[in-house]
Amino acid sequence: MKDGGRLAAAIEVLTEIESRHRPAQVALKDWGNSHRFAGSGDRTAIGNLVFDALRNRASLAARMASDLPRAITLATYAITWQKGIEALSDALVQDRHAPEELTEEEIARLEDSFDLEMSASDRADVPEWLWPEFVAAFNDSAVEEGRALATRAPVDLRTNTLKADREKVLKRLSHTGAVVAGISPEGIRIEAKPGLGRMPHVQAEEGYRKGWFELQDEASQLAAILAQASQGEQVLDYCAGGGGKTLALAASMQNRGQLYAYDADRLRLAPIHERLQRAGARNIQVRDPASTTLADLEGQMDLVFIDAPCTGTGVWRRRPDSKWRLTDKSLAARVEDQQHVLQNASRYVKPGGRMVYVTCSVLPRENQEQVKWFLGENRDFESRSVIDSWNKLLPSRPQPKYVSERGEILLTPASTGTDGFFVAMFERAAP
Template sequence: MTPAARLSAAIDVLGAIEAERIPAQNALKSWGTAHRFAGSGDRAAIAGLVFDALRRHASSAYLMDDDSARARLLGALKLERGLDVEAIASLCNGERFAPVPLSDAERNALATRTLADAPSDIAGDYPTWLDPHFAEAFGDDRVKEAAAMASRAPLDLRVNTLRAKREKAQAALSHLGATPTPWSPLGLRIVLGADARNPGVHAEEIFLKGGVEVQDEGSQLAALFTQAKPGEQVVDLCAGAGGKTLALAAMMQGKGRLLATDRDKRQLAPIHQRLSRAGVHNAEIRSPRGAEDVLADASGKADLVVVDAPCTGTGTWRRNPDAKWRMRPGALEIRLKDQVEVLTRAASLVKPGGRLAYITCSVLPQENSGQIEAFLAREPGFTVMPPAEVIAALGERAAAFREAVRLSPQGLLMTPLRTGTDGFFVSLLRKAG
């Protein structure tokens, strides 16, 4: 397919997403099924264009003064990819399979309109109802922070120290351009271009042998900041598919007891195979069984309880750009209630002198510092550990990281703008002995 034909296809897919109100991945899959002649490179390029338009959903419509699928794709070509009017016009040449030529209004918009006077939510590409929350979180920096959350994320990998060393893993993935992550001592990063498809890491020998796992650097750091140690009893209370469970197990070096559970047993489905591939032998999966407390034997005994809390996921918008436009205020209220419940449960599991790690992939203060403030009011036996003590896990990188990250009395916040990671909040608390 020509670049012009790919653009035309992307306009069709974006139109289907809006008309049918379906997730982007579903629309892309349906298009691929109906157009089997398109190769993997074509599908990747079309997906890249669609996700660019979703990332710049509000700003591109504002730029073009038109909220149609075509207008948002054209606006995204300028805002996200930096194409000028003539470059965009060359794609819209009206030839076979290409979009129709630019209208005078489209040319004028691309040539003269800017985001200089756009409201914060438009320039930052986030739902209007979230502006007060972003203002509370970031103040005058909210447009820059939100714009960074709208860029494409790299592919980050965590080296599993139970199976490999970072130097070995990097050498094994050198053909993919893997380089060390800037903060995590366990991370590798593969930077992806606008049209690049995700490399087939899952087919690489180093992955198949358990040497690496796909995990954003921010998630890697969140696990490191829990300070899990060999010989401890650790509970991963919201284990899900097991990303942080695997990281905790490696930190424990196979020594001690690691209990992993989740209130939704369906989320735990992939964890068994992942633990086996990673060579983890000290983890025990506790699937929920109705009203039964599957962690009753761990009550008040855990050295560390990790709460990777259910949240709005605002910190992961780089990877799920269409999710932010589907998010409604009611979702935040539901998540806040879920977080209170899981924190209350976690507190009962921590032994005197033990630690509780609260983690979200959200940047909203209500889910982060607000939850910790409320928790401390309910549980006066806990105190927040000083950030300097938490960040010390990074060794020689700690000082620079402390300058980059957003600190508060309740914890630390990583963001794409400041740390180059997904948005993650981490608070490490200690229970009085």
């Protein structure tokens, strides 16, 4: 396919996403299934156009005075990808499958000299209704943080120290451009490629099949490190999902002690079994919610780790379509879910034990305000400083920019080069 046909396809997919409220990945997969002639390079280019258009939808729509799929797709190609008007015009003229040629108004708005006053939320590519939350979280850095969340995410990997060391993995992945991550001592990063760039399929690598590394964002790795799961401890991963953090905790424990993996949604838990086998994690007991309970664990855990359900605002780089589907109603529902999870999970912490609360959100309502709520409802718990743990475990790394008075931390793409992750810690009073 030529670029003109790819632009037309991206417009078609974006129209499908908007008109039928479908997830971007599903819409792209269905397009590919119904257009078998499109090669892997074509599908990559179309996917990149779609996701970049969604990442920057507000700023591009303001620039084009239209949020229609055509407008934001053409602007993505000319502005975000820096192809320029001439290349865009050629793509539209030289391919019979391309969209219609540029109008005079479109040309004017795509000109480098075009000047437009944008609102702060549009410049940040953050939904307007959510902007006060961003200002509350980031103050004068709100636009910078929003812009960072509108960029492409790297591929981050965690070295599985049960089977390999980082130098060994880096050597095997040298052909991918893999480098040492900026903060995590076990992290490896493959930087995002611009425009038509295709990221390597790391799951096809021999090292992945052998369990030498796992796909895991650096912020997620750091949350597991800061939990300080130790050899011989009793640990409950209460919202284990597919098991990424479970495996990181098992590696920290060096397969010693007992780690329980649980999730209320058994479908989310399903992939964990294959991952445990590949990683060589032997101290994990999976608790299926359909057939077992956690009653025997009440008051017994040294550590309860909660990767709480949330809006996912911290991972907008990876799921940009979710940014525009989020509503105040769904945010309120997540806040209620988090309080339910916190209360239930706290029952399993033993006196003197600790509980770690993590979200992939940057919103205060899901983070600092939830910590304040929980402490107010549970007088037998007190806050523990996460930044103190950071200074102890990562002494050579710069401190995170966003640290609360109680010592909770917020990691972000702009400040730490990671996904947006919040980490808080509680300790249950000893009798």
